Amino acid sequence: MAYSKKFPFLIPFLLFMLHLHESTAQIKGGYWFSASGLPASSINSTLFTHLFCAFANLDPNTNKVTISSSNAAQFSSFTQTVQQKNPSVKTLLSIGGGASNPSTFSAMASQSSSRKSFIDSSIQQARSNNFHGVDLDWEYPSSSSDMQNLGQLAREFRTSLINEGRNSGKPPLLLTAAFFHSSNYYSLDYPAKAINESFDFINVMAYDFHGPNWFPNRTAPPAGLYFQRNSGVYQVGGDQGIRSWIGAGVAAQKLALGIPYYGYAWRLVNANNNGLYAPATGSAFGGDGSMGYNQIRAFVSQNRARCVYNSTVVTDYCYAGTTWIGYDDVQSVTAKVNYCKRNGLGYFVWHVGADDNWVLSQTAYRTMG
Ligand SMILES: *[C@@H]1O[C@H](CO)[C@@H](O)[C@H](O)[C@H]1NC(C)=O
Ligand SMILES: *[C@@H]1O[C@H](CO)[C@@H](O)[C@H](O)[C@H]1NC(C)=O
Ligand SMILES: *[C@@H]1O[C@H](CO)[C@@H](O)[C@H](O)[C@H]1NC(C)=O
Ligand SMILES: *[C@@H]1O[C@H](CO)[C@@H](O)[C@H](O)[C@H]1NC(C)=O
Numbered sequence: 001m002a003y004s005k006k007f008p009f010l011i012p013f014l015l016f017m018l019h020l021h022e023s024t025a026q027i028k029g030g031y032w033f034s035a036s037g038l039p040a041s042s043i044n045s046t047l048f049t050h051l052f053c054a055f056a057n058l059d060p061n062t063n064k065v066t067i068s069s070s071n072a073a074q075f076s077s078f079t080q081t082v083q084q085k086n087p088s089v090k091t092l093l094s095i096g097g098g099a100s101n102p103s104t105f106s107a108m109a110s111q112s113s114s115r116k117s118f119i120d121s122s123i124q125q126a127r128s129n130n131f132h133g134v135d136l137d138w139e140y141p142s143s144s145s146d147m148q149n150l151g152q153l154a155r156e157f158r159t160s161l162i163n164e165g166r167n168s169g170k171p172p173l174l175l176t177a178a179f180f181h182s183s184n185y186y187s188l189d190y191p192a193k194a195i196n197e198s199f200d201f202i203n204v205m206a207y208d209f210h211g212p213n214w215f216p217n218r219t220a221p222p223a224g225l226y227f228q229r230n231s232g233v234y235q236v237g238g239d240q241g242i243r244s245w246i247g248a249g250v251a252a253q254k255l256a257l258g259i260p261y262y263g264y265a266w267r268l269v270n271a272n273n274n275g276l277y278a279p280a281t282g283s284a285f286g287g288d289g290s291m292g293y294n295q296i297r298a299f300v301s302q303n304r305a306r307c308v309y310n311s312t313v314v315t316d317y318c319y320a321g322t323t324w325i326g327y328d329d330v331q332s333v334t335a336k337v338n339y340c341k342r343n344g345l346g347y348f349v350w351h352v353g354a355d356d357n358w359v360l361s362q363t364a365y366r367t368m369g
Contacts, residue, residue, distance in 0.1 A: 263327020
């Protein structure tokens, strides 16, 4: 090869560039929630770089990670199933989640011996079920000792993964986590340095900012990227959270912005006052008012609801009669993924089973390019 004679540095340089390109390829993550009822074989895995299989459990007595018997078969075939359509998709076993007990994680993380049980059993479950990694969903560490112990757990986890990779001769397992939208959890700082050094990337849960059960009196964007000043509601947005994580020292390419495939429905006081921050009286349908994107689309077509995109805060909303639903549709997802592109971030979605014919996943995938 003429080039290698003339420019012997060129090939290593090109290989380096290739590697660099590979390691900065933007994350397109998606959670698959077994309770959604969507079979893993129906996931259009071509639209994702990483799929999270949710959830494995933390046993409070043994501090070991377990998979319920009802999930065992689906979890153990998950990787093989989703790789049929996309052989390069990476899969991670997600542990914990919003319905798990945070004090179980807190107790586990507080002692070196229980951390070891957790780490060793995570690795064992991930390997024996053919996952490429482990995803920690402790929602949420909520004391300063929890935060300190999370940092310790993260460092020990990374060390164990390196050692296990070396001993097994396999590529080391990936390590990710789902964290609060901000690096500061109600005035407690996450251990950002340990997080940046120990996790391959983190999923920033930039949603659930407003919902009818905790902000009943006004409609509001559940997952706005920006906030509107003097709106009369709590001022919070995804961009603010991402900037806090970067400011705390987590590299942008290690952050994935969370995009919810669900919204919240409020009951309006007056059907004719139907914008953002309009007077409301709590949840439209009881419960917490949450609705999957596919349910929202069905509501829109059945009720001929009006849909509005607000680019100031980046949210969609729709209304029919006195029902008002804030959520992310094609325009919000496009704007959020463009934001990720501009800032060198990845994204992830919760959860793929709530998409409507892959409309949002296709939108996100094509926007990221
Ligand atoms: C999955 O996504 C790919 C890429 O956008 C698309 O070509 C394909 O038609 C989709 N398959 C299904 C079943 O939606
Ligand atoms: C909502 O309005 C009710 C009735 O006016 C009031 O008692 C309550 O404090 C308000 N809640 C919030 C979160 O502002
Ligand atoms: C965070 O991690 C990245 C990539 O591993 C590294 O380049 C960067 O220096 C780290 N940032 C800090 C503040 O430690
Ligand atoms: C978004 O909603 C806010 C509050 O109603 C409004 O002030 C703003 O002008 C809207 N933005 C757009 C682009 O319509």
